[in-house]
Amino acid sequence: MKKIIATLLACAMVVSLAACGGNKDAKSGSENATASTTSTDTTTLRINLASEPGYLDPALNSSVDGACLAVNSFVGLYVYDENSQLQPALSDGEPEISEDGLTYTFKLIESKWSNGEELTANDFVYSWNRAVAPETAADYAYMFTPIATNDDGTLQVEAVDDYTLKVQLVSPCAYFLDLVAFPTYLPVYQKGVEEANPDGTTPGAWAQEAGFVSNGAFTLDTWNHEESMVYVKNPNYYRADDVKLEKLEFMLSADDTAIYAAYNAGDLDFADSVPTDEVGNLLDNPEFNIIDTLGTYYVCFNVGSKMFDGLTAEQAAEMRQALSLLIDRQYIVDTVGQTGQVPADTFIPDGMADGNGGVFEASDFGYYDATKTGAEKVEEAKALLEDCGYSFEDDGNGGYTISPALSVTYLTNSGTGHEAIAQCIQQDWGALGIEVNIETEEWNVFLEDRKAGNYDIARNGWIADFNDPINMLEMWLSGGGNNDTQLGTSNSAAAPKWDEYDALINQIYTETDFAKRVDLMRQAEDMLMETGAIVPIYYSNDIYLQKPNVKGVYASLNQNKYFMYAEKTAE
Amino acid sequence: MTKYITKRILLAIVSIWIITLITFFTMNAIPGGPFNKEKATSAAVIATLEARYNLDKPLGEQYVLYMTNLLHGDWGISLHSGRDIWTDIWSRFQVSAKLGGRAAAVAIVIGIVLGSIAALTRNKLPDRLIVFFTTLGTAMPSFVLATLLLLVFCLKLSLIPVWSSSDPNYILPVIALSVYPMAYITRLTKTSMLDALNQDYVRTARAKGVSKVKVIFVHALRNALIPVITYVGPMVAYILTGSMVVENIFTIGGLGSVFVTSINNRDYPVIMAVTIFLAILMVIANLLTDIVYKLVDPRIKLD
Numbered sequence A: 001m002k003k004i005i006a007t008l009l010a011c012a013m014v015v016s017l018a019a020c021g022g023n024k025d026a027k028s029g030s031e032n033a034t035a036s037t038t039s040t041d042t043t044t045l046r047i048n049l050a051s052e053p054g055y056l057d058p059a060l061n062s063s064v065d066g067a068c069l070a071v072n073s074f075v076g077l078y079v080y081d082e083n084s085q086l087q088p089a090l091s092d093g094e095p096e097i098s099e100d101g102l103t104y105t106f107k108l109i110e111s112k113w114s115n116g117e118e119l120t121a122n123d124f125v126y127s128w129n130r131a132v133a134p135e136t137a138a139d140y141a142y143m144f145t146p147i148a149t150n151d152d153g154t155l156q157v158e159a160v161d162d163y164t165l166k167v168q169l170v171s172p173c174a175y176f177l178d179l180v181a182f183p184t185y186l187p188v189y190q191k192g193v194e195e196a197n198p199d200g201t202t203p204g205a206w207a208q209e210a211g212f213v214s215n216g217a218f219t220l221d222t223w224n225h226e227e228s229m230v231y232v233k234n235p236n237y238y239r240a241d242d243v244k245l246e247k248l249e250f251m252l253s254a255d256d257t258a259i260y261a262a263y264n265a266g267d268l269d270f271a272d273s274v275p276t277d278e279v280g281n282l283l284d285n286p287e288f289n290i291i292d293t294l295g296t297y298y299v300c301f302n303v304g305s306k307m308f309d310g311l312t313a314e315q316a317a318e319m320r321q322a323l324s325l326l327i328d329r330q331y332i333v334d335t336v337g338q339t340g341q342v343p344a345d346t347f348i349p350d351g352m353a354d355g356n357g358g359v360f361e362a363s364d365f366g367y368y369d370a371t372k373t374g375a376e377k378v379e380e381a382k383a384l385l386e387d388c389g390y391s392f393e394d395d396g397n398g399g400y401t402i403s404p405a406l407s408v409t410y411l412t413n414s415g416t417g418h419e420a421i422a423q424c425i426q427q428d429w430g431a432l433g434i435e436v437n438i439e440t441e442e443w444n445v446f447l448e449d450r451k452a453g454n455y456d457i458a459r460n461g462w463i464a465d466f467n468d469p470i471n472m473l474e475m476w477l478s479g480g481g482n483n484d485t486q487l488g489t490s491n492s493a494a495a496p497k498w499d500e501y502d503a504l505i506n507q508i509y510t511e512t513d514f515a516k517r518v519d520l521m522r523q524a525e526d527m528l529m530e531t532g533a534i535v536p537i538y539y540s541n542d543i544y545l546q547k548p549n550v551k552g553v554y555a556s557l558n559q560n561k562y563f564m565y566a567e568k569t570a571e
Numbered sequence B: 001m002t003k004y005i006t007k008r009i010l011l012a013i014v015s016i017w018i019i020t021l022i023t024f025f026t027m028n029a030i031p032g033g034p035f036n037k038e039k040a041t042s043a044a045v046i047a048t049l050e051a052r053y054n055l056d057k058p059l060g061e062q063y064v065l066y067m068t069n070l071l072h073g074d075w076g077i078s079l080h081s082g083r084d085i086w087t088d089i090w091s092r093f094q095v096s097a098k099l100g101g102r103a104a105a106v107a108i109v110i111g112i113v114l115g116s117i118a119a120l121t122r123n124k125l126p127d128r129l130i131v132f133f134t135t136l137g138t139a140m141p142s143f144v145l146a147t148l149l150l151l152v153f154c155l156k157l158s159l160i161p162v163w164s165s166s167d168p169n170y171i172l173p174v175i176a177l178s179v180y181p182m183a184y185i186t187r188l189t190k191t192s193m194l195d196a197l198n199q200d201y202v203r204t205a206r207a208k209g210v211s212k213v214k215v216i217f218v219h220a221l222r223n224a225l226i227p228v229i230t231y232v233g234p235m236v237a238y239i240l241t242g243s244m245v246v247e248n249i250f251t252i253g254g255l256g257s258v259f260v261t262s263i264n265n266r267d268y269p270v271i272m273a274v275t276i277f278l279a280i281l282m283v284i285a286n287l288l289t290d291i292v293y294k295l296v297d298p299r300i301k302l303d
Helices: A002-019 A024-038 A064-073 A121-132 A139-144 A176-180 A190-195 A256-264 A276-282 A313-325 A329-337 A375-387 A416-430 A443-452 A470-476 A499-510 A514-531 B002-029 B043-052 B059-071 B085-120 B125-139 B142-156 B171-197 B200-207 B212-240 B244-249 B256-264 B268-296
Strands: A044-048 A078-080 A086-088 A103-107 A157-161 A164-168 A218-224 A228-233 A247-251 A288-301 A391-394 A400-403 A407-413 A435-441 A457-463 A534-546
Touching: A044 A256, A064 A218, A064 A228, A121 A139, A121 A157, A121 A164, A121 A190, A218 A247, A256 B142, A256 B244, A276 A416, A313 A375, A313 A514, A313 A534, A329 A416, A329 A534, A375 A391, A407 A416, A407 A443, A416 A435, A416 A457, A435 A443, A443 A457, A470 A499, A470 A514, A499 A514, A514 A534, B002 B059, B002 B268, B059 B268, B085 B125, B085 B171, B085 B212, B085 B256, B085 B268, B125 B171, B142 B171, B142 B244, B171 B212, B171 B244, B200 B212, B212 B268, B244 B256, B256 B268
Parallel strands: A044 A247, A407 A435, A407 A457
Antiparallel strands: A078 A086, A103 A164, A157 A164, A218 A228, A228 A247, A288 A457, A288 A534, A391 A400
16 A cells, blocks of 8 residues: 555656646756846846836836836937936937027937937837827827927828938927827837738837837847846947846736735845835835925816715815815825825916926925824814805814715725825714715726726816926816716816816917916916815825845836836846 | 537537627727736827727727637737737736646545445444535635745745746645635535435445445536536636636736736737637637536436
8 A cells, every 4th residue: 555655656746746837947947046046137227117018119108017118118309317307318409490499400419220220310200290190199299289280190200311300389388398208209110010010000019028129328138028128238229338137127017915925035126116005114214215296186076076066166276175174184194195195275286387497386385284184174164065055063072063964975095095084084074964975996997097087076187298288287188088076078068168167278278478377377276276176195106125235216296117227236 | 519619619609609799898898908017108109009909990990800800810909019919818828737737636526426425334434524624725816825825835834935037936826726616616515415315326236246346436426517517617727718817816917917917018919819719718618518527427418
């Protein structure tokens, strides 16, 4: 019997060893484990940004991680530096701007594609026109709206010669150089794009596997889908001498546990996400970085919601403002955000430029004192709600009952932080006896319901695409795709009249005096905040983990990470 | 046998067609859409995309167009990434099959071996140990086991990297994927082996002086395997198509996550393609199971 059992066990062992790969895989695994823990390879930076990107084509990409990959493998006329300041890249110094501010003439430096071919002004003409062409169907095509168009829809962009690019604008644009640093404005290699898309139905096909031509610091060498991407240094990059790293290796994962484990095991040098539960433990860790970004986390009201039925537009605005005052923003930041976010007292985030050489929001300006909302504002909020016809009775437990009863639904998507914020608000509003039902939806359904206005109150947020307030003010144009509040589209008698706002935004678009433009944008924000439809909670920031032997990684205010001038030293 | 296989294939075609119908209309009935994004896509872009992917047509027409293209070998283009779906699914399946194939082999061989040992040493220490570990194996969810393996072997012992761009390491995912089916096969084998060992033909073989090894491996084990085969067929099909949890934790680009991601993204042609692909695999696995039945026990009549 013992002989039989021994034979059986031997069989099992042989199969297990063979199946688990006691061969090449196991060998490479242990070798890698040693390499990662000692970090001897100073030429390779191992990074996690997210999982598989949808598109690597800069024109078709619409994700933040895709934009990060784009800015490290392509370079355009301008680029952000380590201080989030714009610097000329392929533009030979600053462009010549006509007196009326409508014509920009860029002189280009001589540069090459990764295959060695010359990159000329015609490449920009082609790439920008391709990005706005209807058949490309680029999400960010609207970023080109400041550029004038011809009758056939093409842009008024001209290659005067191989190294001169002339751009005609519709009206002076205070943030045009920000736009040319945006990934959608990056040049793409015409021959490669067209060869991969012969029938015009697959515009992004040229960048769906490794080996495509680019012009940035790194080119994509290997792509194992949902596993890894390896970018190698592009010797034809215009600043190749300043690029110290030979390779960027990307772990394609969105699993926080796996990413955090890989970082702690030494298999990653940079991780752009941190498990929510670990944030509190990492605050004092020097490898944990918190950086500024231009964004606001906010709550939005559907101005056409039934909760405002029977109220005038002014009363509905008062009611929303009362509810806004009841939210203890500091508590949310301290207990949920945890990474030192600043409680928001404006919709336009602190630090955003005004397009006229200054900062839009003065440091002492705010629509309320965001550090003192919540319990301190109960009486003020009560008074505002009484104006709207509500009355309150002390419930004997330190709270109130509201009459008539007020029950609202707070819509959010699943996600620990979002749901925790919803619970904080539920508790804050509960102080006045307001019942809040939290409805959590799957992401895709949530986006659809919020866009369609199928909600009372919903969580929301916006990270600016470029550093100008118009990016966050034009969202609220009547019928705009991001106008989740239904301002201007709701037929409810309680919804504010919105024509004036639309006219104001259109005036901002064409205003040639940038100082006056700043005033107009302030008026627009005032108008928006008066509706109370937007309830800013905090200004967003960005977090990441980075090993101490890595230097020179930087981020722009719109969360793009730049790895091209990073350096890694031996531990 | 040929008649039986032909009949099964015809039935499978009908089943798969019904599956395509149900999947197509169900996925279109769920709320959400393929072009919903945090930063809204313009109506003009959505209109272009809908026209490009035939989403602007009535549902019935969309279904007919999809099936016509499919019958011509065109699995479509992903609405999310613009990639050719068949190329994507096939390459992902190869990764999942490589991982799943190993896990299935481990589960089957070790499961049968341990099950046999447990039966042969009934109520003795080896049996008790095997029962303990198989109970643990069936009770522990794969995500717990995978995380535990990650913690012990990657973080504490530093024996295996969590992630590597050069070669994904399959040792831990194979273990995480194979433990449950292995434990299940062990229990099945033990039960049916005990049953077989008490059968008259085994007693007769022993009485006739047939060697112990031959009695166990030829007479008992062969018959004990029939219920195991019933389980192994669908299990292999399931395991070959990947596990989202295990693939995510070990960053393996298999088919497991494609299905879930495509549903989250409302990537309709990918949902259809993965469903059809899995259905075909399941049908093949069931058919092969039946054929193996016949080979193991010629008394079984397939018709």
